[in-house]
Amino acid sequence: MKKQKNYNLIIGAAITGIMILLIAMGMFYTPYEPNEIDAAAKLAPPSLSHFLGTDNMGRDIFSRILDGAGTTLFIAVCVVAVGAVLGVIMGALTGYYGGLLDEILMRVNDIIAAFPSVLLALVFIAILGSGKMNVIIALGILFIPGFARLTRGEFVRCKSQEYVKSAKLMGASGSRIMLVHILPNTFPVLFSSIAIGFNNAVLAEASMSYLGIGVQPPDASLGRMLSESQSYIFSAPWYALSTGITIALLILGFILLGEGLKKRSGGNA
Amino acid sequence: MLKIEDLCIAFKNGSGSAQVVHGISMEINDGEIVGIVGESGSGKTVTALAASGLLKRGDVTTSGKILLDDVDLLECNREKLRKYQGNDIGIIFQEPMTSLNPLMRIGRQVEESLKLHTKLSKSERKERAISAMRSAELAQPEILYNKYPHQLSGGMRQRVMIAAAIISNPKLLIADEPTTALDVTIQAQILELLKKINQELGVSIMFISHDLSVIRRLCDRVVVMKKGRIVESGGTLEIFLNPREDYTKKLIACIPSRKKKRS
Secondary structure (H helix, E strand, O other), rough: OOOOOOHHHHHHHHHHHHHHHHHHHHHHOOOOOOOOOHHHOOOOOOOOOOOOOOOOOOOOOOHHHHHHHHHHHHHHHHHHHHHHHHHHHHHHHHHHHHHHHHHHHHHHHHHHHOHHHHHHHHHHHHHHOOHHHHHHHHHHHHHHHHHHHHHHHHHHHHHHHHHHHHHHOOOOOOHHHHHHHHHHHHHHOOOOOOOOHHHHHHHHHHHHHHHOOOOOOOOOHHHHHHHHHHOOOOHHHHHHHHHHHHHHHHHHHHHHHHHHHHHHHHHOO | OOEEEEEEEEEOOEEEEEEEEEEEEEEEEOOOOOEEOOOOOOOOOOOHHHOOOOOOOOOOEEEEEEEEEEEOOOOOHHHHHHHHHHEEEOOOEOOOOOOOOOOOOOOHHHHHHHHHHOOOOOOHHHHHHHHHHHOHHHHHHHHOOOHHHHOOOOHHHHHHHHHHHHHOOOOOOEEEEOOOOOHHHHHHHHHHHHHHHHHHHOOEEEEEEEEEEHHHHHOOOEEEEEEEEEEEEEEEEHHHHHHHHHHHHHHHOOOOOOOOOOO
């Protein structure tokens, strides 16, 4: 049988890999200080000294994109981590034990999932106040239901498999069955949804910062830069374009990666 | 050794409940192989699950007694039950394709019950696992130890299951149609193996099947079940030569034979 090449996975991994490399580089080295103001070169077009030009305050856009993408990615990683860890715990418990706990937690899930996510995030931010940490908490909570439902479904499926029954018969405890016997079997599904979760998190963070309720100035973030660049879209199109394309590439990379993983795990099963 | 007294099992469904086992009693002595035979839905698997303590759930009501060496398994709580499971009772399921965890190495699955019930070190466990696999007549157990289930054939997986079930020297082995999913030659080998294990380790076997010809080859005694009740029970030879009930006669007539012509 000829194996079809999984282009989604290859291209997605390549884009994501390059972006992450650039961001990692940005953590140690940026051509300029991201917040360094050069009053003489406001809104300068791309040149040899400023690779992607400068913004309205004369800050180097390339350096700010590296820094901002780092912030965005950091928030996305934390959000997915919070959502996935809590969601998996919740899904595992409800899926494995079922009963009343299952009913209650899943209905709470439905309630959270019923709201548009940015709207609900706004409510959380209104309660908690803005800032990096609070964005992570607010978005993290919003990411729980998706992971919980997915994990629950997988646990319900695996629970009735005979290898779980036989583990039970050998006298394995509930927690051991969940962790050792079932959890690894949910990874194929979980991984692809984590990749797609990343891209949702990047998008959510960008839109919240765009609306001014996410990362606060002077910290750079892709969403904030996009909203700032809007006023100069005709006088300095490179500002909006470079930030916009960065967001698009980040998301594209994660989407392709997620799709590729999904295809891969589906093909092997 | 295992004594079932007046066991009733009912499942709750919706508002009412459906009784699937109506007061059965049987006994399995040390070193004995007892076959339970009956059609689908006759309650044989449910009885086996109850005997292994897997039926402890909210939607199942049980009454009667299941005594394993004078301890009533139905009275035990989850913690106490866990001590017997895997230690004193081993089980082999029908479908060797799904009864092994696809993401766990064979060795780890064989030694799982040692890990749960003993404080043996990793190398001691491996040693025991390999010797159990050797008892289950698996070739090259050292190599198989590190393989994954998908690399094994159905018959080999069933042997792995048997190795996992006997590793802790249980008193009772419950085999729930262990040969149904295998083809005939492998079936015969597995039956030989169970017989050998029974003789060498002295473990009692509760052998569940719908196939009387398989039971005849293996079992010392037979219990015939129908619709949750015991129709007839007795020594294998006695049942086969002198079936008293119509139902048993019908089951025996189901065994294909060379003499009869197909109509």
